[in-house]
Ligand SMILES: C=C(C)CCOP(=O)(O)OP(=O)(O)O
Ligand SMILES: [Mg+2]
């Protein structure tokens with residue numbers, strides 16, 4: 001059976017389950033997570049999404065994003081996906097959550113209750129080409145400028161969450 005994503009209400013209470021594509025076609029609010037990894041130089045690790053991803057292909061996003069699934073503890077899933085996408089794992093700490101909604105114009109909508117995790121890691125990742133086209137480290141003092149100068153190159157949710165992320169780590 002395909003992975004069952006978790007449909008929630010605005011209080012993050014479970015109201016149902018569904019497969020990935022139908023949920024993103026119907027624009028149902030569902031549970032997600034976004035991992036932000038920093039190194040000791042206070043550089044944030046960005047991933048460029050693979051060119052064949054179902055949305056936001058080729059865009060720069062935070063270190064790793066995915067969805068919790070029915071039947072697997074979220075604490076397991078966050079580490080599993082970090083390993084699958086970026087080829088490493090590290091301690092992760094939940095720092096905040098947020099709700100956002102955006103339509104991509106390809107018939108898909110992200111409407112997510114997104115749990116944000118902070119990790120620390122000092123080596124370069126070994127990205128999985130099925131998920132990730134490239135990576136780069138960018139200093140937290142430079143990220144807002146780069147986003148403002150190149151807004152079309154960044155994933156919607158990373159731009160949406162960056163102010164709260166920067167405030168939380170200060
Ligand atoms: C957009 C966010 C925050 C969660 C979904 O991330 P992905 O679109 O990368 O999900 P997977 O394909 O990796 O499961
Ligand atoms: Mg992902």
Ligand SMILES: [Mn+2]
Nearest residue numbers: 032110111112
């Ligand atoms: Mn989603």
